[in-house]
Amino acid sequence: MMKKRSYVLQSLALLTMLTLSLAGCGSANSDEKASGQEDKKSVELLNVSYDPTRELYEEFNKDFIKKWKDDTGQDVTINQSHGGSGKQGRAVIDGLEADVVTLALAYDIDEIAQTRELLNKDWQTEFDHNSTPYTSTIVFLVRKGNPKNIQDWDDLIQDDVSVITPNPKTSGGARWNYLAAWAYAGKLYNNDETKIKEFMKSLYSNVEVLDSGARGATTTFVERKIGDVLIAWENEAYLSLNELGKDEFEIITPSLSILAEPPVAVVDKIVDKKGTREVAEAYLQHLYSDIGQEIAAKNYYRPRNETILAKYKEQFPQLELVSIDDFGGWAKAQATHFKDGGTFDEIYVPQ
Amino acid sequence: MEQSTFIQQASTKKNKAATQSAALQEPRIIRYTLTCIALAFLAFFIVLPLVSIFITAFQKGVDVYFAAITHPDALAAIKLTLIVVAITVPLNAIFGVMAAWALTKFNFKGKNLLLTMVDLPFAVSPVIAGLVFILLFGSQGLFGDWLFAHDIKIVFALPGIVLATIFVTLPFVARELIPLMQTQGTSEEEASISLGASGFKTFWYVTLPNIKWGLFYGVILCNARAIGEFGAVSVVSGHIRGMTNTMPLHIEILYNEYQFAAAFAVASLMSVMAIFTLIVKDIIAWKSKSS
Known part of the structure; x- marks a missing residue:
């Protein structure tokens, strides 16, 4: 009995000690942070972004930290959060305290502005070029040697071609894909809506796997080796090419595509509360600087700066680009094409 | 005799x-x-x-392996996971013992209700567990405005992650102890009380020694789940690198970023933790048999 009791006592004592010591660690840590923020010598920023910008902001943050230190003598720490664009927007609405948001669609930032009024409704006028410092477009990733000889959108509706693209109902990236194809068909058939829908129908009947997100679709194509062509963002296509094998894939740029504009914004209410407005604005402004544009180009985003774009023209072939404004803006495109009963529901028949 | x-x-x-x-x-x-x-x-x-x-x-060599598990973000994830475990496991151990003690040694109204409530986290999907805390403590939630005004962060910070983990791991200790204490009955406690011992003394000297192996077992299961919890934590984490990513979340991020070797390096670390937990569990089972 005595022996048993001492076991219990020992183990309880151990447990208590462990808890206390770890709790001690935790609180010591928060002390450090608290004092760090009071001290004007350092400042923290949280950039809430979407999935494929990790490499871009890793490089860009390093450069900005150095620049800010040189300019003001202040140390800035930049924390990054990445995830699906819609999910990240939702998290900011639910209380993730982002100083800046750099998301895939203006629609997601609009959502933050509308539901919680964390920033002005006309946030898109705050920075140049609709607050989009870099752009991208939709291209095709095919297997090496292009065995099915895919050159343009109309090759995707051939009977023997298997297409991989995510579901536009759940994926922001997939909406760009859908609209790009729509724009091509619109030009081909002179905006005859029945013919466009027929084109879209045969295109989506060739879709072998309709993943829920862009990264999932890439994995299906690249890792599981399903499909002949992946419709993807240009930057994402280059990333797969470089990370996963230049000898396995090729990028095909179609004759016409859509100008994808991933926007950036300062979250007014949060920066005013934290007192980080100045550094947050400088941070986003730095994306427009020559060096920021260069970093964007190096990470396969098309820079806005014409000179730098020309420098990377090998990487970014010229093509005809339509913009979301040709669809009447995101809110309208969303309502016409992707809400329940929209054109996607009309043309897509689950197999 | x-x-x-x-x-x-x-x-x-x-x-x-x-x-x-x-x-x-x-x-x-x-x-x-x-x-x-x-x-x-x-x-x-x-x-x-x-x-x-x-x-x-180890596909890309030992260097990549160690670079992956010593990366600052990985270390932060490991540290956060350990902090979460150190807070949730003791709390759930205390709660589990209290709940099991109340449910098996006493008769009272609403006993079955309490029993069902203890089981609830097993039945509810972890995603819902996470969303519940968003609904309560998120900016648009019940306490959202008050928390924002007082600059208190619950979700997308450590407290939210701890709350979600507590919710998910709540039944483990209690569920382990309840059948054990039921079979043991109340006769020993009754003897102790009738000999003049106080309630606390009876618990400490009679009940606790009888249940200690079951308690350990429950704590270990609770511990394993707290380390590995993904769904609920994913919802409330905010995925801030180096700050609110636990080990399972860090693995998912690495995997999605095509860093397969690094993802599996951290996963292997978790597997080692799991195997270690199983060994401890076996030692406890063996010890409890021999005593």
């Missing part, structure tokens, strides 16, 4: 012999087939994936 023990021993021996011969009557081929099926199943569903984790982890 001696005689009765002898008879008892004899009868157990006889019983054992009987069951053994019954087992022997089963044709050899059936026994071997069943064993082989079980082993093949285990090999395919447990051993193979486990081995492949380690193979993938």
